[in-house]
Amino acid sequence: MVRFMEPPILELESFLPYRLYRLADAVSREFSRIYKERHGLTRPEWRTLSGLGQRGTMTATELGEQSAMHKTKVSRAVAELERRRWLTRTPDEKDRRVEHLALTKAGVAAYREMVPLAKAFEEELLARLSEEEREAVVGGVTALEEALEEMS
Amino acid sequence: MVRFMEPPILELESFLPYRLYRLADAVSREFSRIYKERHGLTRPEWRTLSGLGQRGTMTATELGEQSAMHKTKVSRAVAELERRRWLTRTPDEKDRRVEHLALTKAGVAAYREMVPLAKAFEEELLARLSEEEREAVVGGVTALEEALEEMS
DNA sequence: CCAAACTTGTTTCATTTGTAACCATTGAAA
DNA sequence: TTTCAATGGTTACAAATGAAACAAGTTTGG
Numbered sequence: 527m528v529r530f531m532e533p534p535i536l537e538l539e540s541f542l543p544y545r546l547y548r549l550a551d552a553v554s555r556e557f558s559r560i561y562k563e564r565h566g567l568t569r570p571e572w573r574t575l576s577g578l579g580q581r582g583t584m585t586a587t588e589l590g591e592q593s594a595m596h597k598t599k600v601s602r603a604v605a606e607l608e609r610r611r612w613l614t615r616t617p618d619e620k621d622r623r624v625e626h627l628a629l630t631k632a633g634v635a636a637y638r639e640m641v642p643l644a645k646a647f648e649e650e651l652l653a654r655l656s657e658e659e660r661e662a663v664v665g666g667v668t669a670l671e672e673a674l675e676e677m678s
Numbered sequence: 679m680v681r682f683m684e685p686p687i688l689e690l691e692s693f694l695p696y697r698l699y700r701l702a703d704a705v706s707r708e709f710s711r712i713y714k715e716r717h718g719l720t721r722p723e724w725r726t727l728s729g730l731g732q733r734g735t736m737t738a739t740e741l742g743e744q745s746a747m748h749k750t751k752v753s754r755a756v757a758e759l760e761r762r763r764w765l766t767r768t769p770d771e772k773d774r775r776v777e778h779l780a781l782t783k784a785g786v787a788a789y790r791e792m793v794p795l796a797k798a799f800e801e802e803l804l805a806r807l808s809e810e811e812r813e814a815v816v817g818g819v820t821a822l823e824e825a826l827e828e829m830s
Numbered sequence: 831c832c833a834a835a836c837t838t839g840t841t842t843c844a845t846t847t848g849t850a851a852c853c854a855t856t857g858a859a860a
Numbered sequence: 861t862t863t864c865a866a867t868g869g870t871t872a873c874a875a876a877t878g879a880a881a882c883a884a885g886t887t888t889g890g
Contacts (some may be wrong), residue, residue, distance in 0.1 A: 534789075534790045534793050534794075535731070535732055535793065536728055536731070536732060536792075536793045536796050536797065537732060538725065538728050538729060538732060538744065538745060539744070541728075541796065541800060542705070542800050542803065542804070542815070542819075543702075543705050543706055543709045543799070543800065544725070544745075545819055545823075546698075546701065546702040546705055546706070546819065547702045547703075547705070547706045548746045549698065549702070549819055549822055549823055549826070550695075550698040550699045550701070550702035550703070551699075551702070551746075552826055553694070553695050553698055553699070553822070553826060554695055554698070554699045556826065556829065556830060557695045568845095568846080570846095573690065573696070576688055576690050576693075577690060579687070579688070580687055580688060580689060580690060585868080585869095586868070586869060587867085587868065587869085592690065592691070593690060593696075594700045594703070596847085596848070596849095597868080597869070597870090598847080598848070598849090598869090598870080598871085599846095599847080599848090600869090601869060601870055601871090602846090602847095602870090604869095605870090621855075621856070621867095621868085622854080622855060622856085623854065623855050623856070623867070623868040623869070624855095624867095624868060624869090625868085625869085637686075638686045640688075641686050641687065641688045642686075644688050644693065645688065647695070648693060648694050648695065650829065651694065651822070651825055651826065651829060652694070652825075654824075654825035654828055654829070655821050655822070655825055656821075659817065659818065659821035661814075662813075662814040662815075662817040662818035662821065663694070663814075663818035663821065663822060664818075665811065665814040665818070666811065666814035666815035666816075666817070666818035666819065667694075667697055667698065667701055667818065669807050669808075669811035669814065669815065670701055670705070670803070670807070670815060671697075671701055672806075673803055673804075673806035673807055674701070674704055674705060674708065674803065676806055677708065677802065677803060677806070678708060720875095720876075722876090737838085737839095738838075738839060739837090739838065739839080748877080748878065748879095749838085749839065749840090750839090750840080750841085750877080750878070750879090751876090751877075751878090752839085753839060753840055753841085754840090754876090754877095756839095757840090773837090773838085773885075773886070774884080774885060774886090775837065775838040775839070775884065775885050775886070776837095776838065776839090776885095777838090777839080
């Protein structure tokens with residue numbers, strides 16, 4: 527059977543890692559305007575606020591796991607939110623390396639203010655898609671997450 | 679009709695901007711190991727190599743447009759590839775602000791070496807998906823790209 | 831023709847990031 | 861116990877990034 531060599535060309539515009547990164551970067555950049563303009567938050571700070579608002583109390587390690595952040599990012603984001611008095615640390619009774627983090631009233635207030643904005647952003651984006659497209663997005667992302675999980 | 683308030687909670691793990699970013703970051707990080715380990719390239723340098731390998735000759739501005747990079751990233755990536763003697767600059771005859779960039783033999787060789795690795799990576803990832811899932815991925819990404827375009 | 835506005839690409843500076851080293855504490859093994 | 865590895869979290873340093881200022885060249889409109 528005769529087979530042809532693939533041309534040694536990669537089309538960057540349709541290369542999945544590139545497309546994904548570009549898309550995520552654009553979406554994230556657009557969304558970040560909301561928490562940046564509103565409160566001058568960085569992305570790690572936003573994720574920290576969001577994680578604690580959702581779960582109530584977490585340790586730094588748990589925060590990192592939930593929001594896929596390196597521990598130095600968590601550390602710095604927590605320090606900044608603490609400086610703003612948006613969160614407090616409570617030492618663990620049994621393990622003195624651990625601190626339990628929780629939002630203060632001011633932190634909760636900021637979180638409550640952000641949630642509808644975040645949801646509105648997501649809805650605005652998804653509203654421009656058909657029902658099938660929305661399903662494709664969610665299904666595709668989920669499938670890729672799993673595939674990547676397997677790979678490494 | 680009675681309606682309930684939505685709970686003021688955002689589930690980060692299913693929030694689309696977060697999921698997308700996380701996925702793209704993981705994919706990109708995994709893929710970057712290839713060009714990082716192989717040649718010590720950064721992402722902007724890889725994209726520059728890839729763009730020039732694909733198109734042959736481009737200006738810095740065109741490179742930035744094709745690969746969605748800020749012009750300072752392009753500038754620095756080009757400088758580095760030039761330092762490695764992987765590309766050369768040719769001044770434009772008519773507009774002396776412009777330089778036409780092209781890969782040298784060594785640059786082309788590196789590109790040719792990278793292309794199969796990049797394709798293999800993409801295939802390995804997609805091979806873990808069903809045909810429907812692959813269609814969902816491509817369709818979903820395309821739809822989101824368009825939706826985002828509309829939004830801004 | 832000339833000044834003002836704009837474009838291409840580089841550089842400077844401040845901020846963000848990741849890696850590695852680090853400190854303090856805990857757990858496990860000898 | 862004492863020691864040694866592992867863990868939670870911070871810090872120091874170097875590299876990557878983005879914004880803004882910049883130089884050099886080009887275009888436009890009087």
